[in-house]
Amino acid sequence: MEAFQRIHSRVVAMDRANVDTDAIIPKQFLKSIRRTGFGPFLFDEWRYLDRGEPGMDCTDRPLNPDFELNQPGCEGAEILLVGQNFGCGSSREHAPWALQDYGIRVLIACSYADIFYNNCFKNGLLPIVLTKEEVDRLFQEATSSDYRLKIDLESQTVIMPNGDCLNFSVDGSRKYRLLNGLDDIDLSLQYSDQIREYESKRRKHAPWLFRELLPL
Amino acid sequence: MIMSGKTLYDKLWEDHLVHLNPDGSSLIYIDRHLVHEVTSPQAFEGLRLAGRKPWRISSILAVSDHNVPTKSRELGIEDPVSRLQIETLDQNCRDLGITEFDISDPRQGIVHVIGPEQGATLPGMTVVCGDSHTSTHGAFGALAFGIGTSEVEHVLATQCLTQAKSGNMRVTVNGNVGPGVSAKDIVLAIIGRIGTAGGTGYAVEFSGEAIRSLSMEGRMTVCNMAIEAGARSGVIAVDDKTIDYIRGRPFAPVEDQWPAAVTAWRKLHSDADAVFEREVQFDAPSIQPQVTWGTSPEMVVPVTGKVPDPDSAANRVNRDSMKKALEYMGLRPGLAMTDIHLDRVFVGSCTNSRIEDLRVAADVIRGRRVAANIREALVVPGSGVVKRQAEQEGLDRIFMEAGFEWREPGCSMCLAMNADRLEPGERCASTSNRNFEGRQGYGGRTHLVSPAMAAAAAVAGHFVDVRTF
């Protein structure tokens, strides 16, 4: 995983609440057996006027001129400012993959859906939680074109253009993993002995949980 | 300090704790790993790329369900992308020696139907699957929750997950529901009140007389939709019904292990003095058959109600989302729910495709006909086992004589990844769990209801109150 660097980027504001993962990446794209290539289809139903299909070349598709990401100057934005309960609905990890593949590295909202929130960290995305007041303030300011924020994960701050700092909290181990680009599996396998020990105890106390699932 | 008792969730959590990280997160052991074709290919790919092997093959049960065709299986799978996903799962299972019910297996079906049906889901287990409706299995006093694909890979490689413990929340449904009111109506009423984020951050225990009175099928329906209330897992305490359901299932404990298993399972309930951070009470007799009117499961009213007016919303955010939902659904405020006419009816999904659901729906339509304005009415059994049971009981004939199509098991029109889907603008009464925009097909309009309500709507051509139908 790529280590998380300091970010200074244009912000795209999407003032919609309860954006679900079906909207982030519609289900026809779940058929892919790969982890990459979802970026062009991010928010497909909102972003384009036609219907997207996997494998399509998106360069000449008709864009929805009203959609937030299609506004001039939004190309290359790494920060997405969103409404409450972002990422609700299906647990598809394709949602963070699509955001990541598009180039988004940071989300800012006052709340996220649980599974989505967890999935972000596993894929190198930083979902920042700010208070409702702070998010409202950002929404007000982000209407001006080329509104940029600095994100410093090390000091856990969002730095506004006028220099004001908004602090956010993030779980220590997640921060460490993001900053160092570490793989969760490696970290867990450090406890292999404990897992084996637990397993053999459990096998003794509840042997029925270890039945082989035999074919018909 | 007085120690309070433990909740069922606390007990399940402590029982699976392998290691407590300094940051408060925990490494917890996973007993059962259910795998389907959509969320697993990237996990198997990741495992292979890192040169890792699955930790415990016998914990895994795999099945294809999301993409499978529900018309005859002999024709194969037309859509090349669907076929590739299914073949990829078959190949991964063959390569690694994982037990899989492939699409020719008579036990194939929706992953959340086959787990309990085979006895692969047991009380006291941790059950995970790369699918948010894994909460279904909590009906058995198991800690069951959906995970993402990275976590699927993590469980494959380590048999564990790193998790932060959720809070404890209890939803108590007191008294009993009236006739014609089902588990689906109970859970929709709960979501209607607490909202789709009402359970966020909690493991929700469902309790009370109305929950205890439900069959295991009904309890699965309730836990299935815990995720629609924002909770990753729902649990229900073990009782005689739980144990009776499991007895004799193919993967249930063998005879000499059965008594010890039952003794262990009997402890799976919250202590009387357990403390929940959040408690919500419902009065079962006042719950009526529910119908959703919008694009989120919380946008729901009793069938006797009307499409609500966005101007009555508590705040701007709600008003805007109500307006958007009504526009998408093509409905106007004040319309009686019973005046909503339908194009299609879908009886199926992991919420409502078990034998009991099919019996209830068949009871309603027995000797009646699907209305002329209904373009298609589908029954998609949850599994091959459910399908054969229903056929033995003659339910298939009741459905077909009424004008329903009787299909092969799978997720089907719950999420329209296969050929079963709504056309833009079409309106459907569906027993599934999500009415999101485009969920049942691009531009499709979904109304969530119980199987009885879906069956009655198929006959009437519009929603009707099944209690007076």
Ligand code: SF4
């Ligand atoms: S039936 Fe629907 S909700 Fe259930 S697993 Fe299949 S797609 Fe998901």
